Amino acid sequence: MNDLWSACSVQNKSANWFKQVAQRAEALGQQRLRVGVTGLSGAGKTTFITSLINQLENHRKGLLARRAPFDRLESVRWQRESVEQPFPYLESLSALSSNPARWPESTADLSRVVIDLRFQPQGLLRKVQPVKQLRLEILDYPGEWLLDLPLLQLDYGQWCEQMADWLEQEPRRSLAGPLRDQLLEVDPAAPADLQQLAELKAAWSDFLMRCRTEAGLSRNQPARFLQPGSDVAAEMLEFVPLLRANRHSIAPADSWFGICSGRFDYYRDFVVRAFYDEHFRHLDQQVLLVDMLGPMDAGEAALVDLRDAMEAVLSSFDYGRSGLLARLLRFRPRIRRLAFCATKVDKVSPEQQRAVQQCLEDLLLDRLAEVRHGGVEVRGLPLSAIRATRQEGDNLIAGLEGQDGWVRYRPGSIPAHLPQSLQLDSPELLPLRPPPGLHRSEPFPHYRMDDLVAWIIEGAQL
Ligand SMILES: Nc1nc2c(ncn2[C@@H]2O[C@H](COP(=O)(O)OP(=O)(O)OP(=O)(O)O)[C@@H](O)[C@H]2O)c(=O)[nH]1
Ligand SMILES: [Mg+2]
Structure with a gap:
């Protein structure tokens, strides 16, 4: 009713005045979403954030183009200047698009990304409503710090x-x-x-x-x-x-x-x-990336250690246990959503990817239940930020790091569930190089980046 009233009255004013009001509303109406991206060393954070910016910049061409609210996305601006400790987007792009393609360099510090998104309003009042603006702020930090x-x-x-x-x-x-x-x-x-x-x-x-x-x-x-x-x-x-x-x-x-x-x-x-005081406490959402395939390949000791490490990491999101975290940190954290993703799943066949995520969730069943119980919405997604393999029948085809040409291989088995003993056949992973022909102006091939990006901005009023 309020919206309708303001719509009618706005229509009666001069165009100039309307513009001013709309501009002011725009300035006031910009929403902010602060998302932490973390994972242990080598989990895939830098590749993930590079792909995320790339998918947004190319939202008209990739899978994002076909889904709401990206069909209303008008413009995307990655902020190059005036960001403290900026994420090395251009450096990562240049490694990925070199010939032969290389993965981005390892990073050891926190870094930031700011992306401004402008959406066309939707519904009956879209002609009189100001453009919806969202400022996405991403904080990339080593999971080891948690x-x-x-x-x-x-x-x-x-x-x-x-x-x-x-x-x-x-x-x-x-x-x-x-x-x-x-x-x-x-x-x-x-x-x-x-x-x-x-x-x-x-x-x-x-x-x-x-x-x-x-x-x-x-x-x-x-x-x-x-x-x-x-x-x-x-x-x-x-x-x-x-x-x-x-x-x-x-x-x-x-x-x-x-x-x-x-x-x-x-x-x-x-x-x-x-x-925790300066960075972590300001986050609204968290993406937690886990290289599950590496420890599955390395064996039981690595899986046990990953479980212990991820249990320790997840305790930063466990708000349930009688305020222990709030007491330790001396503030009440406000992260309400956690995406928990097995990364690099392009190394196995598409039918095996959900099983990799399932094994990860099996490994951390109790701790994830506690995080959910504490009021955090958890979403699990098997992810590949940049797909390095191509499927041909039962085989995968990919290039190996440091070598020319292509190999055809059949990934080893992945069980539907993680055995309690943590003993399993190694899936036999290969060190893959990124696919050729990656360019900033084309969306990178991936698995489920569109699902994750959509989930991240779901919370905003667009
Ligand atoms: N096949 C495949 N490999 C990936 C993908 N993402 C990352 N990798 C591999 O994982 C390695 C580490 O990825 P990064 O993005 O550097 O991971 P990180 O978490 O930023 O690592 P640090 O900066 O060292 O903490 C890369 O060098 C690649 O070998 C992916 O989507 N697919
Ligand atoms: Mg990194």
Whole structure:
């Protein structure tokens, strides 16, 4: 009724006045949607965001053209300037469209994308309603940073106990090798040797890297040792777990324990907490990308670690358990929707893609139920941001990274559900290169990017 009244009265005014009102309404009417995109290292974040901008820029040609509300999308502007820590869109495009095509470079910091969308209004009043504007703000950040959330509950001594426990178990025990003995030798109460501490810290970072690359482990703490980001002073990252320390340890300020616990406190209070305060708390929605196929290929230990890591990541979205998160963070998070996506599913045949997503959801059944129970709407989608394979009968055809020509292969089996034992036949994955001929002005081939983009903006009043 209100709309109708204002429509009638607006029609009676001069065209000029109408324009001014419409412009003002436009200025006031711009909606903002802040979407976080995260995932562990190599999950596919950069490729996903590049494809997302590309799909929006080419909304008239791709699958988006055929679905609402993109059929009313008038214009799309990716903001190139005046964005702090901008996402490397042009760099990613240039890698993907080079010959031979390359995947984008790995990234280690957060970055931002701002995209302005203008939609034609719909319905009877579309002639008098202003254009609907949506500002989509995307924050891309390493998922590993969320793995540090549990640190907010720990003091340094407790963290040392936890790390000692982790280092007793395989594969970390073997991967740590002599480093474990060196850390066991340090007397926490003795005066700290800063030179030796720097060497131990470097060795700890190497160990974390080996955990990731050699054993496919995901929980590598502190997360900023591998992905420091640009906002942390390097010397404040110089601490290690002292394996003889525990929650009851007390030691002078210049001791190993004193120095390491001071830096741990800084890390916990000014690095981990600051990320949640400054960035995470402003997000409306979250896209969480998971490379499920890699750990399925690597085997049981990698699946167990992925499960533990994703459980830790998902606890940042678990608002159900009597306000624990709000207490830890000192604010009430407001993320209401979470897209949870197995990525790179073009590596298996289209009939197997839903099974990959199902296996991922089987792995995290309880934690996803808790997130849903806490009031977050969860949508699961098997995704390929850029489709590198083509199907021919039962076979897939693709190019391999670093090689010319094409291979024809039949992906191994993917079970309909993840077995409880987490033991399965390896799906046998190949290192694929991106498809040839990608260009910024054409929509990239993909699986379900259109479903996901539509779901993301569903919440806006368009
Ligand atoms: N086949 C296929 N491979 C993909 C796709 N997306 C990503 N990849 C592969 O996964 C790798 C990592 O993708 P990125 O987009 O760099 O992942 P990321 O999460 O940004 O990684 P970091 O920046 O290292 O944290 C790429 O180099 C590709 O090998 C996809 O849609 N299909
Ligand atoms: Mg990246």
